Amino acid sequence: DTVMTQSPASMSTSVGERVTVNCKASQSVGTVVAWFQQKPGQSPKRLIYLATNRHTGVPDRFTGSGFGRDFTLTISNVEAEDLAVYYCLQYGSIPPYTFGAGTKLELK
Amino acid sequence: EVQLVESGGGLVKPGSSLKLSCVASGFTFSSYGMHWIRQAPKKGLEWIALIYYDSSNKYYADSVKGRFTISRDNSKNTLYLEMNSLRSEDTAMYYCANGRNFDYWGQGVMVTVSS
Numbered sequence: 325d326t327v328m329t330q331s332p333a334s335m336s337t338s339v340g341e342r343v344t345v346n347c348k349a350s351q352s353v354g355t356v357v358a359w360f361q362q363k364p365g366q367s368p369k370r371l372i373y374l375a376t377n378r379h380t381g382v383p384d385r386f387t388g389s390g391f392g393r394d395f396t397l398t399i400s401n402v403e404a405e406d407l408a409v410y411y412c413l414q415y416g417s418i419p420p421y422t423f424g425a426g427t428k429l430e431l432k
Numbered sequence: 433e434v435q436l437v438e439s440g441g442g443l444v445k446p447g448s449s450l451k452l453s454c455v456a457s458g459f460t461f462s463s464y465g466m467h468w469i470r471q472a473p474k475k476g477l478e479w480i481a482l483i484y485y486d487s488s489n490k491y492y493a494d495s496v497k498g499r500f501t502i503s504r505d506n507s508k509n510t511l512y513l514e515m516n517s518l519r520s521e522d523t524a525m526y527y528c529a530n531g532r533n534f535d536y537w538g539q540g541v542m543v544t545v546s547s
Contacts, residue, residue, distance in 0.1 A: 358533060358534055360477075360534075367537045367538060367540050368477065368527070369537065370533070370534055370536070370537075373535075374533065379535075411476065411477055413477075413534065415479075415532070415533070419479070419482055419491035419492075420491070420493050421467075421479040421482075422479065423476060423477040423478065423479065424476075425476050426476045426477075
């Protein structure tokens, strides 16, 4: 099974800053990676699919990049509403699909 | 507007069975593969099952294989997860999600397995 190693586990930032979350796959997964945001008490919401495609209505301050084994979610100009846990997911051709362990974004 | 509404959760004893439902609206259900994902309390997300749009293929995580069964009724726009031989480690919020790319998720339903 493909393991997604996500880092960092948590980070603290200020409004207006730029942050990056990383996921490294244990084997190449091409571009079949998605990123999700989960706010406290809510279900996860998709931000990015197929590594770089922004979900409808997602602000353009959220950007996905990567191919193969290394993937990044970048949040530019962080806003207070971005307080959440972020997860990556690989969903290659044959399951099982695997999530990263999550990154908790906290605001200073 | 896409809506996915899960139901059927509750408190059950180890070894029991439970069947979850996910009613879909706002998209052509019969054209979409569907997933179940779960999240144990204070833990991360775990993908557990996928069913193709026409039920031709079903896949499971090793943690539930042989105990859980995913199914669907396209005439009722409903996805199911039948859970047997439940264990304490199955305690979690269960979510359904639509599409190859996990487009939208429901609000989740809680399953608690405890004696």
